[in-house]
Every structure is written in structure tokens, then in C-alpha cells.
Amino acid sequence: MFSLLADKLQDVFKDLRGHGKITETNITDAMRAVRMALLEADVEFNVAKGFIARVKEKALGEEVLRGVHPGQQIVKIFHDELTALLGGDNEPLNLEKPARIMMVGLNGAGKTTSSAKLAMWLKKQGKAPLLIACDLHRPAAIEQLATLARQVGVPCFTPPPGEKDVLKVGRLAADWAKEQPGNVQIYDTAGRQEIDEPLIQEIKALREFLQPQEVLLVADAATGQQAVSVATHFHQALNITGLVLTKLDGDARGGAALSMRQVTQRPIKFAGIGEKLDQFEPFFPDRLAGRILGMGDIIGLVEKAAAAIDEEDAKRMEEKMRTASFDLNDFLAQFKMLKKLGPLENILGMLPGMSNLKDFSVDEKQMKRVEAIVLSMTLAERSNPDVLNARRRQRIARGSGVSVTEVNDLLQRFGQMRKMMKGFGKMRQMMSRPGAASRFGLKR
Missing domain, CATH: 1.10.260.30 (Signal recognition particle, SRP54 subunit, M-domain)
Known part of the structure; x- marks a missing residue:
């Protein structure tokens, strides 16, 4: 996860720590190296440019130049700015009644699996989630969600065979949910392509009907330079409330996380860190920033162990x-x-x-x-x-x-x-x- 970016930044900081005094020259050299590291990690150009400008402005401040250990202070500035870029504080789900969550995103991003992982996570938190299949386009998507629901141990709504009207399915599912003991509804929707305007309009109509508390954009961490376009398009169409990043364990770059959060100004709420259903966790920007900068994440480790x-x-x-x-x-x-x-x-x-x-x-x-x-x-x-x-x-x-x-x-x-x-x-x-x-x- 972010190993390419982490390795590059470690080299930059090692060089900075070797200087007894931080000057504008070595800050400029360091920022040039950091800019290249961000771009190689697939961070979008304007996002990288803005980040570098903010870090450089703070790094050249008086409080750093007068510091006893200027290299360490630079790392602290990086940590704070990286945390801010990733979203600042962890933002929990809005689960006010009727607590409806729509999972949206591109084909192949991992929406169905993420829906089941989210259901498992909510169940561990003492909630009673319900899974609802609204993907009427991908073959076997409905059966996949039903199978995952059985593994997680939660009820799952499946539409009538051959049904193609997603609004009708939404109405049937809403009525079904009222009869269930569950208190959080998770709607797994069909994958869209950015240019597939009819499908975008279809999901907009479903959003309008459901009025969900959360619209989560599920995105593959390896999306790369396409990340900004994907996030912008979905946000404009659906006014998303948060992001779910999948396959964070399998991508060495991870620049999509930085770019999508910045262009949507919406928090990354969850991250998929493996294929298993329990490898899904809330996203803590400060902890990930610490891991990227080699500071570790002791709090996260203790929580996992507990x-x-x-x-x-x-x-x-x-x-x-x-x-x-x-x-x-x-x-x-x-x-x-x-x-x-x-x-x-x-x-x-x-x-x-x-x-x-x-x-x-x-x-x-x-x-x-x-x-x-x-x-x-x-x-x-x-x-x-x-x-x-x-x-x-x-x-x-x-x-x-x-x-x-x-x-x-x-x-x-x-x-x-x-x-x-x-x-x-x-x-x-x-x-x-x-x-x-x-x-x-x-x-x-």
C-alpha cells in the first residue's frame, strides 16, 4: 500500500535529516523530488502541485529555520499536510433512519464485494444490515450478492427474475426492508462507465427515489490518472457523500486515494485491504499518513489485535x-x-x-x-x-x-x-x- 510513494519520500527525508540547517535551496531540491514521487504514484498533476506549494510555504517558515532538528520538523509538516490531503479526521457513516446506503462506481471496482464487506463490518458494530441487489445489468451479480449475504449471515433482497426496471426494484426493496428487522439498507447498484449517460440517468433516478443518507463511490486504488475524471463525473451526477477504496493492498502507487479525495472534497470512509470479507476497515487519514512516512500505525495495530x-x-x-x-x-x-x-x-x-x-x-x-x-x-x-x-x-x-x-x-x-x-x-x-x-x- 503506497509503497512506491513511501520509499521515495523516505529517501527525501533521509537527505533532509542530513542537513544541519534547512535552506530554500535544499527545500526546493526536496520538493522537486517529492513532486516526481507523487506523479509516479499516479497523483493527479494539479493535486500534486497544490500539495507541494502548501508544504514548501510552511517549510520555509521561520519556525522551521530556527528549529533544533529541522529535518524532523519537515517530516511533521509533511505528515500534517498529507493527513489534510487524505481528509483530516475519520468521518463515520450517517446512519440516521431510514439509514440507506447506495454503493456506486465503475464496472469492476468491487461494489458487490464491498457491499458485503460493509454489511459484515456493520454487523460487528451491533447493527442489523440488509443487502439489496440492484445490479440488473451484470450477469450473476444478483446471485453473487445473495451468496455473499449467506456467508456474512444477513438478509438479502433479490429482484424478480428478468426484471429490468431499477426503480421498480427500488420500490419493492424499500417495501421489503420495512418488514425486516434490519436497520441499515445497503443497495448494490450496477457498474457504470463515465460515458454511459443512460445508465447514469437511471442511477440518478434511483438516488432521487431512495434519498439515501450515504452515496459511496467505490473505486479501485489502482485507477491511476483516470481517478480524477471518475470521481468528478460521479460526484457531479450523484453528489456522493464518501469514498470506498478497494484493493489498497495490491497497488504500490495508490495515488487515486489522494486525487479522488481532493477533487470531490468528500471523505474516504472505508478501505478494502484484502480479498477476504473481514479485510475491510474504516479509513483514518492520520494513520495512513504515518504509515506512508514510516511512522507506523500502532493504534491501528492494537485495535486489530484486540x-x-x-x-x-x-x-x-x-x-x-x-x-x-x-x-x-x-x-x-x-x-x-x-x-x-x-x-x-x-x-x-x-x-x-x-x-x-x-x-x-x-x-x-x-x-x-x-x-x-x-x-x-x-x-x-x-x-x-x-x-x-x-x-x-x-x-x-x-x-x-x-x-x-x-x-x-x-x-x-x-x-x-x-x-x-x-x-x-x-x-x-x-x-x-x-x-x-x-x-x-x-x-x-
Whole structure:
């Protein structure tokens, strides 16, 4: 996500931090590099130009020139301006009754999947969402939404077979919703092309009838330079209330996010960060700005962990690690716990400084091989890895489809980790004895 832009900006800031004093010359040089980085990331030219002008104006202010650490102050200015460009503060959905949400956008942007993801997210917030199929043009769109609704566990309205009048479907759906216990209606509409004026008029008529509280433009993060045209056209036609960015995990540039938010002056409300239905989250501009600038997103990481990990399981795991009774069963449980947080590269990107590591990547295939090795062991072998002789290791290698060398490497790394935990445990016991802190020159 934004890795291309993040890498370029990290290089600029590294150079700026090397200067004891920020001058107009090195600010101008830095801004030139930033402008190129924004354009390469598919940020629209005028958006990039305005951003650079605002940053340069603040960077050349007296308060920066007199600063003790001018490079750090430049980063702070960038963070504030990038946050403002992305929308400032997170803006929640307007769910006043009748709480209707229309999902609109281009063909292939991911409206149907995003509708189901939004329903799942709302359900986790204690709401009772309803999914309504209004895409009468794409083959199988209605069945796709119905299938996703069953996966999410929410009611779904499907129009009569062969129906082509979207206004009629809207009326039927509104009547159906009154009879349901749900309190948020999500309308999945057909994909439009900017130049498809008849379909644009059709969706305008549906909007006029429904009077939704939210009209969310679903846009692919890889839209690129087309982003401004798409956002402008839909906003003029429908007066959108917010944006949903999809496939943020799969695009290294992400300039569409900056451009669409700026030209519509409407907030980015949600972001799709993976293919799974639970990989969908509210959009926080300041947090994303921090991640782009290498500051991480600790708040987001803590929230993910709190939502995905059972507190009792976490306490139990901490106790095992602290007492060095950690075995391969616990290793497997920890592995599964980590997978609940989502793609590991996304998680590591939320840690400060991780984006500074060049060419850093997570080998998901290698992680699957590790899991396969542990799953190929018996419960007794996981509990006591010391019994794993050569014959057992050969059996595990065959069962997991890897080489004996890979099995040996994993067991060696696990042994080192357990030995390190044991050392920490002894140190903790030693430090807990009376007078221990003073013997080590420490104050308690």
C-alpha cells in the first residue's frame, strides 16, 4: 500500500535529516523530488502541485529555520499536510433512519464485494444490515450478492427474475426492508462507465427515489490518472457523500486515494485491504499518513489485535513464554493467532520504521511450509520436540512436502527461541530476589 510513494519520500527525508540547517535551496531540491514521487504514484498533476506549494510555504517558515532538528520538523509538516490531503479526521457513516446506503462506481471496482464487506463490518458494530441487489445489468451479480449475504449471515433482497426496471426494484426493496428487522439498507447498484449517460440517468433516478443518507463511490486504488475524471463525473451526477477504496493492498502507487479525495472534497470512509470479507476497515487519514512516512500505525495495530485475539489466550501464551514452557503446540497456536490479524506485510507496515527496510517482504509460501511441518507432527511430538529423531523427521518431511533440511532448520530455530525464553525467565527470577536490582546497579 503506497509503497512506491513511501520509499521515495523516505529517501527525501533521509537527505533532509542530513542537513544541519534547512535552506530554500535544499527545500526546493526536496520538493522537486517529492513532486516526481507523487506523479509516479499516479497523483493527479494539479493535486500534486497544490500539495507541494502548501508544504514548501510552511517549510520555509521561520519556525522551521530556527528549529533544533529541522529535518524532523519537515517530516511533521509533511505528515500534517498529507493527513489534510487524505481528509483530516475519520468521518463515520450517517446512519440516521431510514439509514440507506447506495454503493456506486465503475464496472469492476468491487461494489458487490464491498457491499458485503460493509454489511459484515456493520454487523460487528451491533447493527442489523440488509443487502439489496440492484445490479440488473451484470450477469450473476444478483446471485453473487445473495451468496455473499449467506456467508456474512444477513438478509438479502433479490429482484424478480428478468426484471429490468431499477426503480421498480427500488420500490419493492424499500417495501421489503420495512418488514425486516434490519436497520441499515445497503443497495448494490450496477457498474457504470463515465460515458454511459443512460445508465447514469437511471442511477440518478434511483438516488432521487431512495434519498439515501450515504452515496459511496467505490473505486479501485489502482485507477491511476483516470481517478480524477471518475470521481468528478460521479460526484457531479450523484453528489456522493464518501469514498470506498478497494484493493489498497495490491497497488504500490495508490495515488487515486489522494486525487479522488481532493477533487470531490468528500471523505474516504472505508478501505478494502484484502480479498477476504473481514479485510475491510474504516479509513483514518492520520494513520495512513504515518504509515506512508514510516511512522507506523500502532493504534491501528492494537485495535486489530484486540479484535482478533482472545484476551485469555493471549494471557495463557504470555505465561508459557515467560516460564519457558512454550512448545510446538503453542507455536502453532501463536501462528494461527497471527494469521487472524491479516496479511503479515500489512501488519509489519504498521510498526514504526519497518517501511524504511529496503526490499523487505514476507514470504507467505515459506510461512505455509512452516505451518505444514508443524501440522505433520503428532501432538506428542509437538509437546516434546526432543523425541524427533532422524526417522521421525523424515516422516514429517514427507507428510509436509518439504525437505528434511527444512524440518531441521525449523526445529533448530525453535530450539534457539526456547533457549532464549528460558534465559529471560531466569533473569526475571533473579531480578525478583531481594537486593537483586541493586547488585545489577538498577533502581526499582
